[in-house]
Amino acid sequence: MRAIGIIANPVSARDIRxxxxxxxxxxxxxxxxxxxxxxxxxxxxxxxxxxxxPENGGIRTQLMRTIERERRMGTLRLPAVTxxxxxxxxxxxxxxxxxxxxxxxxVGAIVVLGGDGTHRVVASSCGQIPIAGVSTGTNxxxxxxxxxxxxxLAVGLAASGRVPADIALxxxxxxxxxxxxxxxxxxxxxxxxxxxxxGARAIWKTESFRDLFVTFGEADGIGMSSxxxxxxxxxxxxxxxxxxxxAPAGAAPRTLAFPVAPGLMGKVGILSxxxxxxxxxxxPSVNSGSIALDGERELTFGKADDVSIRLxxxxxxxxxxxxxxxxxxxxxxxxxxxCSPCHEGESR
Amino acid sequence: xxxxxxxxxxxxxxAYRRMKTIREFEERLHVEFAKGDIAGFVHLYAGEEAxxxxxxxxxxxxxxxxxxxxxxxxxxxxxxxxxxxxAEIYGKATGACAGKxxxxxxxxxxxxxxxxxxxxxxxxxxICGAGLAAQKLGHDGVGITFFGDGASNQGTVLESMNLAAxxxxxxxxxxxxxxxxxxxxxxxxxxxxxxxxxxxxxGMPGITVDGTDFFAVYxxxxxxxxxxxxxxxPSLLECKMIRFYGHFEGDAQTYRAPGEIExxxxxxxxxxxxxxxxxxxxxxxxxxxxxxxxxxxxxIDDALESAQAAPLPSxxxxxxxxxxxx
Numbered sequence: 001m002r003a004i005g006i007i008a009n010p011v012s013a014r015d016i017r018x019x020x021x022x023x024x025x026x027x028x029x030x031x032x033x034x035x036x037x038x039x040x041x042x043x044x045x046x047x048x049x050x051x052x053x054p055e056n057g058g059i060r061t062q063l064m065r066t067i068e069r070e071r072r073m074g075t076l077r078l079p080a081v082t083x084x085x086x087x088x089x090x091x092x093x094x095x096x097x098x099x100x101x102x103x104x105x106x107v108g109a110i111v112v113l114g115g116d117g118t119h120r121v122v123a124s125s126c127g128q129i130p131i132a133g134v135s136t137g138t139n140x141x142x143x144x145x146x147x148x149x150x151x152x153l154a155v156g157l158a159a160s161g162r163v164p165a166d167i168a169l170x171x172x173x174x175x176x177x178x179x180x181x182x183x184x185x186x187x188x189x190x191x192x193x194x195x196x197x198x199g200a201r202a203i204w205k206t207e208s209f210r211d212l213f214v215t216f217g218e219a220d221g222i223g224m225s226s227x228x229x230x231x232x233x234x235x236x237x238x239x240x241x242x243x244x245x246x247a248p249a250g251a252a253p254r255t256l257a258f259p260v261a262p263g264l265m266g267k268v269g270i271l272s273x274x275x276x277x278x279x280x281x282x283x284p285s286v287n288s289g290s291i292a293l294d295g296e297r298e299l300t301f302g303k304a305d306d307v308s309i310r311l312x313x314x315x316x317x318x319x320x321x322x323x324x325x326x327x328x329x330x331x332x333x334x335x336x337x338x339c340s341p342c343h344e345g346e347s348r
Numbered sequence: 349x350x351x352x353x354x355x356x357x358x359x360x361x362x363a364y365r366r367m368k369t370i371r372e373f374e375e376r377l378h379v380e381f382a383k384g385d386i387a388g389f390v391h392l393y394a395g396e397e398a399x400x401x402x403x404x405x406x407x408x409x410x411x412x413x414x415x416x417x418x419x420x421x422x423x424x425x426x427x428x429x430x431x432x433x434x435a436e437i438y439g440k441a442t443g444a445c446a447g448k449x450x451x452x453x454x455x456x457x458x459x460x461x462x463x464x465x466x467x468x469x470x471x472x473x474x475i476c477g478a479g480l481a482a483q484k485l486g487h488d489g490v491g492i493t494f495f496g497d498g499a500s501n502q503g504t505v506l507e508s509m510n511l512a513a514x515x516x517x518x519x520x521x522x523x524x525x526x527x528x529x530x531x532x533x534x535x536x537x538x539x540x541x542x543x544x545x546x547x548x549x550x551g552m553p554g555i556t557v558d559g560t561d562f563f564a565v566y567x568x569x570x571x572x573x574x575x576x577x578x579x580x581x582p583s584l585l586e587c588k589m590i591r592f593y594g595h596f597e598g599d600a601q602t603y604r605a606p607g608e609i610e611x612x613x614x615x616x617x618x619x620x621x622x623x624x625x626x627x628x629x630x631x632x633x634x635x636x637x638x639x640x641x642x643x644x645x646x647x648i649d650d651a652l653e654s655a656q657a658a659p660l661p662s663x664x665x666x667x668x669x670x671x672x673x674x
Contacts, residue, residue, distance in 0.1 A: 014544045014556035019571045019583060025548050028540040058540035090541070090588075196352030196629055199567040200557055288352060302629065 001160050002108035003049035004042055004079075005129070007122055008035055009095045010057025012114040013136060015296070016200040022263030026136045031113060032062035034134060034148045038111055039078040041152020044334070046160060047079050051107060053098035054083040056090065092121050099125035108159030109319055111151060116142045116188050116223070116294035123174070123316050124185045130158070130169050132319035141188045141218075141225045142294070146321060153334075154324035162333055163324045171314040172236065173215035177291055178281075178308045179299055184291075189214045189224040190309050191292040192284040201296040206266040207248040210286045213276060213309045214242050223295050226258045232273045241276030241311040245285055261295075281308035351631050354567060355405070360626050363405055363562060365640050367397040367619050369430060370421040372648045374593075377420075377437070380652065381597045387439055390451045393421030395592035398618035399524055400425040402565030403492060403585075406573045412460045412478035414471030414493040416524070417452050419464025422494060428456045434651035440658035447661045448669060460489075469495055469502030472521065476508050479517030479582075490518045490576045497538060498529020500546070509550040512582035520572050521547070521584045524559070526591040531603040547584035559587030560618040563625070590616050 008031055017023040035052070042050060054060065060083065070076040084101050088094060095114075099122045102110050109130045112122045119133050119142050132155045133143025158168035175186040192211035193203055203209070203224075216236045217228025228234055228242045249255045252269025260266040276282065284291075284307055291299040291307070301307050328334055351357060374394040381390050393400065396418075404425035407413070415422040423433055428444060436443030437451045444454050455463035462478065465471050475493035482489035495505055500523055512519040523543045527534050534541055547554030555572070557564040565587055572583045590612045594601045601609070626632050 010540075010542055011556070014542065014554075014586075016555050016557070016568050016571060018544070018553045018555050019568070019575060025544050025554070027545045027548060028542050056535035057542055061539075088535075090535075194352065195354070197354070197563040197625060198561065199354070199563040200555075200571075201564070288350065300625075 001046065001048060002106060003051050004047050004155060004159055005051050005053075005098070005102035005105075005107040005110040006035060006038060006113075007053045007095050007098050007102075007110060007118075008055070008059050008113040009053065009092065009118060010055050010059055011090060011092065012118045015202050017202045017204070017261045017264075020202070020204050020264065021261035023261055028058040029062055031136065032059045032066075034113060034136065035059065035063055036066060036078075037148040038134070038152040039081070041149040041154075042156045043078050045153050045156020045162075047156040049082065050079045051082050051084055051102060051105065053094060054086060054088050055094065056088050092118070095121045096125040099129075103127040103129050109155045111155055112143070114143070115140045117296050119143055120185060120187050120294045123187055126316075128317060130317040130319050132321065141221050141223050144321070150325060151321050153328070154321040155319050157324050157328055157333060158319050163327045167327050168319060168324050169317045170237070170320045172316050172318055173239070173241065173311060173313050174315040175213055175215060175241065176310045176312055177293065177299065178306075178310070179291075179301055180306050184293055184298060186293040187215065188294050191224050191295075192286060192289055193292060193297070194286060194289045195297075196289055196300045196302070198290060198297045198300065201298075202261070203292045203295060203297060204260050204264060204266070206260060206268040209246040209268050210289065211284050212244040212246060213282065213311075215311065217242060222259050222262060224260075224292075227256060227268070227270075228273070230256060230258055231270060239278055239313045241278075243274045243276050243282060245271035245274075247271050276311045278311050278313045281310050283308060352629060353563070353626070353631065354570075357631055359405070360632060361636065361640065363401055363566075364622065364626070364632075364637060365644065366401045366404075366425050367562070367622065368640060368644045369647065370394070370397045370400070370424045371619055372644050373420060373424060373430065373434075373651075376648050376652060378593060378597060385656070386437060386451075388450045388452070389596045390420075390437065391418040391596050392593040393418050395590045395612065395618065396524060396526065396559065397421055398562040398622060399522070399559040399565050399587040399589050400494075402562045403522060403569040403573075405566060406570050407460065407490070407492070409458065409460050410487060410489045412462055412475065412482075412489065412491045414462045414475040414478070414491070415464045416471060416494050416496060416499070417464065417466050417468070418496070418524075419452065419454060423454050423456070423461055423464065426461045427459045428454065428461050430647055431651045431654055432456070434655040435658050438655040438658070439660065440655055441661045441665070442654070442658040446665065446669065448665070468499035469504040471495060472505045472508035473511070475519050476511045476515075476517055479512060479519035480515060482518055483515070488518075488577045490520065490573055492520045492522055494522045494524055496529065497523065497525040497527065497534040497541075498532065500543060501529075501538065506546075509547070509552070509582070509584070513550045513552050516579070516581040518576035518579070519582045520576055521582065523584065523586040524589060525586055526589050528591065528595065528603065530595040531599070531601075533603070543584055543586040552582045552584060554584035554586065556586040556588065559589030560616050560621060562618060562622045590618075
């Protein structure tokens, strides 16, 4: 059975949204606990080997402390954990580098701890390796909230083939932003804002919002994609996207109140909501500003720059945890038949 | 020309002038210190300018800061007179502290600069006092203490974070994380290197920004300072940054990876990153920056010459300024 990759980057979820909104902070020891829960689920699904992105932020220390103790006590039931041999920069670049190496190794799947931003970085570098998200970031439109033990179980069942790929895996849409030939991707949303600097990265000043492009938007979603969810919802599979032209609140025929970030409601003017067809290049409404990918300003552009945004369908694969677990239940994948009848008095 | 930045054109030029002044001050000290005319140690801030200036652009004289052993940049960014600073470093009577403090004890209370500090982590309790004063006096002043990744492990810092939290003080704890506590890597010396986690442990929010990006620091600092002014209490701001020189002048830096400094100077120079952005956007012209460069060089020339020419304090001054009465 192929190894499973885990990317848990301690630098995720540390940005300014902890000040400008009431976004949470998942402490390092909780991230280590999540990895341990993942490993527990993976082990139960017969995964024997796991490769992990190295970091020096404290997750590894706490993880190995537990593993070494259990090994000494003879109670270790987790897969063998190996850390990738790569330099640690303590930036998001580590997530991308680890994803590339895991792709080269041909791991069965990559489990990602993070929010939309971290998942974007991994999805841009892992080729066709399926990813499974554990929601630990700030705005979590892409990864689903779920107990990591279950994610570990599902990933193990999918990677071993015990759940067939056509059930276990989904193909996903993405947005490709091209600036003068340089490509970047977004998994959920691309926002064009009038400020022409990256600054503290997150976007929350709604008066500067000009365009929004999304792959999906759910009415109960958080962040920019909720603008689509609250005007013209779109699911993750329909082969189209949405574009919303935006203006400051009051400067458009209708103004929408929406959850910009956890604990932060904002208002923005809606000029139009349009359908995006796949593979058609769209241009921003303004000729100068910056582009936020999945909620974080990454690129700036000016009048002389050639900027386009395009929707791609069937672009990358994810593990459908709920489908895997439903299949496991239907086919008894976790049922072990007893060899002898139950003893008298034992509960049935 | 449309200005897409969060500062006016004049604000951008002021920020540039301050960063350039720090850089020139430190680069010249690097050369002058090697000549052996300066007593004691100097610790240079070159490479870290965007953090100090990005934060201090939001402050007024009634806002207080408590600095570190690497304090020249904080002093300049807070508006301390460069000539008085240089004279202080040379130990001259015309210095900011009459030549009795040297590099690690430059202070100017009229500018809200409570002092560089040779004791690691000692600025944190001081700034709690400044924050308490602002709170009791009822003005909107804030206090900002700087400390490094090394000093972040000092008990004084952790005790002060607790004090600031229980008293809801208008105080900001700025971790200037340049990756090394003297020569010890942050990866070795800090148990969980997320300072955001440490802040959370004291019930205050914390954020991390790229300290080489002036605009990232400026934007984040603006939010934490506003929060403190409005009575929102203390917070923590971690700036990840680059130290161009050693811990102290004379440090052989054998703990650095081969090529690390050259790589940082080429690609992570906060001053180059800042000028690249404002020039590319067409908000300022290169000629304007060149004029500032020339004025800054002239200022540092003058500061050096006047410091070198100034008299030493007299022996009779030895016992003055020891105690302060209120």
